[in-house]
Amino acid sequence: MQVTETWVEQCSRLATTIRSHCLRMTHHGKSGHVGSMLSMAEILAVLYERILRVDPARPKWPERDRLILSKGHGGGALYAVLAEHGFFPREWLMTYYCDEGKLMGHISHHVPGVEFSTGSLGHGLPVAVGMAIAARYRSQKHKIYCIVSDGDINEGSTWEAIFFAAQHHLDNLTVILDYNKVQALGFTKDVLDLEPLTEKLTSSHWSVREVDGHKVLELEKALSSAPFEPGKPSWVTAHTIKGKGVSFMENTVACHYGSVNDEQLAQALNELGVH
Amino acid sequence: MRGVFNQALLEIAKNDDRIFMVLADIGYGEIEPFAEAFPDRFFNVGVAEQNMTGVACGIAMEGNIAITYSIANFPTLRCLEQIRNDACYHNVNVKIVIIGGGLSYGALGMSHQATEDIAIMRSLPNMVVVAPCDFAEAIAATHAMIAHDGPLYYRCGYKKEPAIHKKAIDFKLGRAIQVRDGTDAAIIFTGTIGNQAAAVAEELEKDGIHCRLISMHTVKPLDKECVIAAAKETGGIITLEEHNASGGLGGAVAEALLDAGVQPKKFLRLAIPDCYVSLVGSHEWLLDQYGLSAPKIEASVRRLLAA
Numbered sequence: 001m002q003v004t005e006t007w008v009e010q011c012s013r014l015a016t017t018i019r020s021h022c023l024r025m026t027h028h029g030k031s032g033h034v035g036s037m038l039s040m041a042e043i044l045a046v047l048y049e050r051i052l053r054v055d056p057a058r059p060k061w062p063e064r065d066r067l068i069l070s071k072g073h074g075g076g077a078l079y080a081v082l083a084e085h086g087f088f089p090r091e092w093l094m095t096y097y098c099d100e101g102k103l104m105g106h107i108s109h110h111v112p113g114v115e116f117s118t119g120s121l122g123h124g125l126p127v128a129v130g131m132a133i134a135a136r137y138r139s140q141k142h143k144i145y146c147i148v149s150d151g152d153i154n155e156g157s158t159w160e161a162i163f164f165a166a167q168h169h170l171d172n173l174t175v176i177l178d179y180n181k182v183q184a185l186g187f188t189k190d191v192l193d194l195e196p197l198t199e200k201l202t203s204s205h206w207s208v209r210e211v212d213g214h215k216v217l218e219l220e221k222a223l224s225s226a227p228f229e230p231g232k233p234s235w236v237t238a239h240t241i242k243g244k245g246v247s248f249m250e251n252t253v254a255c256h257y258g259s260v261n262d263e264q265l266a267q268a269l270n271e272l273g274v275h
Numbered sequence: 276m277r278g279v280f281n282q283a284l285l286e287i288a289k290n291d292d293r294i295f296m297v298l299a300d301i302g303y304g305e306i307e308p309f310a311e312a313f314p315d316r317f318f319n320v321g322v323a324e325q326n327m328t329g330v331a332c333g334i335a336m337e338g339n340i341a342i343t344y345s346i347a348n349f350p351t352l353r354c355l356e357q358i359r360n361d362a363c364y365h366n367v368n369v370k371i372v373i374i375g376g377g378l379s380y381g382a383l384g385m386s387h388q389a390t391e392d393i394a395i396m397r398s399l400p401n402m403v404v405v406a407p408c409d410f411a412e413a414i415a416a417t418h419a420m421i422a423h424d425g426p427l428y429y430r431c432g433y434k435k436e437p438a439i440h441k442k443a444i445d446f447k448l449g450r451a452i453q454v455r456d457g458t459d460a461a462i463i464f465t466g467t468i469g470n471q472a473a474a475v476a477e478e479l480e481k482d483g484i485h486c487r488l489i490s491m492h493t494v495k496p497l498d499k500e501c502v503i504a505a506a507k508e509t510g511g512i513i514t515l516e517e518h519n520a521s522g523g524l525g526g527a528v529a530e531a532l533l534d535a536g537v538q539p540k541k542f543l544r545l546a547i548p549d550c551y552v553s554l555v556g557s558h559e560w561l562l563d564q565y566g567l568s569a570p571k572i573e574a575s576v577r578r579l580l581a582a
Contacts, residue, residue, distance in 0.1 A: 109365060116336070117364060120356055126326045127361055130297075130333020130341070137315055138337075157357070160326030168318075 011049050011216040014084060015041040019245050020274040021080035021093050026259040029097025031105055035243040035255030036149065037077035039180040039213070043147065043238055044081045046219040047176075053142065056086040059112045065142050066131050068116045070124020070158075071149035071178065075107030078114065087113030122155025124148060125175065129165045132173040132233075143226070147176045150188045153197075166205035171227035174234040175206075178213065180242035184256050198237065206235045213238025245272055276432030276467070277374045279410045281305050283417040284342070288313060293339045293368075294421065297331040299324045301345040301374075324349050328357035328369065335367035340421060342370045347380060347387040349373075351396060351428070362426045363401045369426050371396075375433035376406065376466060377517025377547070378565075381558040388552045389430070393465070394522025396428040397495040403448060404495040406430040406466035409439045412492050415446030423448060432467040434558075439469045439490065451498040457485030460541075460580060461505035464515040465491045465524045471562070472515050474569040475576060484580065494524050499531045506532055511541030513576055517567060520546035543579045545572060 022037040052065045083090045095101035106119030118124050128146035181188045201208045207228035211218040226234040243249025246268040288294040295316045310317040320327045331341035343350045362369035380387035397404045407413040420427050464472040476486040514525035525544030547565050562568045
């Protein structure tokens with residue numbers, strides 16, 4: 001009897017594939033930011049499997065949903081999911097960070113399926129807000145999603161956009177915070193404490209839900225029900241773990257910049273159950 | 276000029292629903308007609324220039340033309356990285372308009388003197404840099420700005436600048452306009468400081484010194500042919516700008532000549548020296564202090580030609 005994989009299993013499997021790609025890419029390219037990639041694997045898996053209306057055959061399809069990855073340093077994970085969804089050949093992944101490579105360290109709109117280039121924090125949300133305004137002006141039905149990081153929320157420009165989006169009732173906009181609570185030099189609570197974040201956002205007239213960012217069911221339930229309230233932009237705080245899935249990386253500051261050596265790669269892939 | 280710009284934009288926007296204005300709480304008394312005519316294409320983001328530029332970029336990414344508008348350095352330096360990474364790198368139709376470049380705001384002080392804007396904006400790939408000198412150029416530049424596909428910086432005058440062009444102009448981005456001909460020297464100016472240049476040329480003419488007067492309304496892309504011709508055909512080149520001497524029009528002209536291997540007979544850059552404006556006084560008084568009033572410019576040109 002053939003056993004059909006449920007969508008939850010599909011998403012979980014895709015998240016593992018994303019992680020394994022990211023580990024191999026950063027190992028091969030000798031680049032950093034792998035911890036920031038691993039924390040958002042389920043977020044991307046659920047978005048591409050269940051939420052986003054996109055077409056790999058037509059990356060510029062006008063009716064597509066827009067996804068802006070504001071934490072451009074985690075772009076390796078987005079490249080991985082785009083390759084898995086057929087936006088470009090999987091072979092490109094191993095050119096990440098390499099001479100004559102197809103994929104630069106931070107996310108690039110020169111790659112099929114990537115909406116917008118980022119790399120400096122605090123840029124994604126204002127642009128997403130502009131796209132939401134443009135869509136509403138022309139009564140277009142597509143939605144705009146923006147993935148932000150803890151570091152993004154340090155930036156004043158992100159807060160400028162938070163206030164503005166609420167002022168203009170942009171309920172076609174959903175922000176997903178990959179809240180791994182670790183930034184470049186330390187834990188967010190020690191660097192620039194964002195808490196109480198939900199209270200800050202709700203008092204700024206956003207509709208907020210908090211989920212476990214590694215549970216695909218919770219992510220799917222929240223993202224599929226946006227907008228949470230008519231007339232308000234939606235915010236999903238996805239509580240995640242930096243370096244998720246690799247024991248020696250999880251919840252460490254070092255994995256922000258770090259990559260893995262040969263031995264660590266083997267161990268990490270083994271822990272993920274990938275061979 | 277700002278009124279002329281806003282009126283021209285309003286007229287264009289009546290027939291082009293791609294045009295949005297995104298501004299940061301600046302424009303009182305000027306932008307209201309656009310806001311009233313097109314409330315769903317007008318956004319005041321509050322005092323938040325980074326968001327202004329990012330939002331404009333997002334609007335432009337969707338096939339629209341977004342104009343950011345403010346005074347002095349607010350829509351350029353405060354949000355320079357948004358201009359670079361978002362607007363210019365993605366090469367979208369974000370048009371950055373400032374009111375009052377150089378020393379226009381007089382006694383308001385250093386924060387309001389845009390004295391490095393041309394150098395910074397022209398160093399950005401994909402950016403076009405425009406500074407019209409009078410109403411005729413301002414109107415033509417507004418049309419050209421909308422017609423141009425890509426980011427553009429428009430340095431707009433603040434006052435009722437008198438006409439420099441005495442006849443109809445043929446305005447094209449990247450092509451200078453010769454205001455008057457002459458071979459004793461060429462004064463190449465950009466923006467509203469052209470008023471002083473025109474007055475100087477008139478005065479020198481009385482003494483039989485015939486100056487070629489060139490409005491370099493587009494600093495980038497620079498009209499290199501015009502510059503090279505001026506170097507070859509006149510007794511010397513004087514560049515004139517209301518801007519720091521570093522990297523502005525004078526620098527662009529010098530680069531073009533050196534790149535072409537053309538040496539002008541004489542060369543003088545008239546600009547604001549490499550300093551911050553800490554003097555207190557009116558626009559006209561400040562121009563004079565920095566050698567950019569008509570009498571001071573005239574004296575500088577005479578010294579150059581006599582040397």
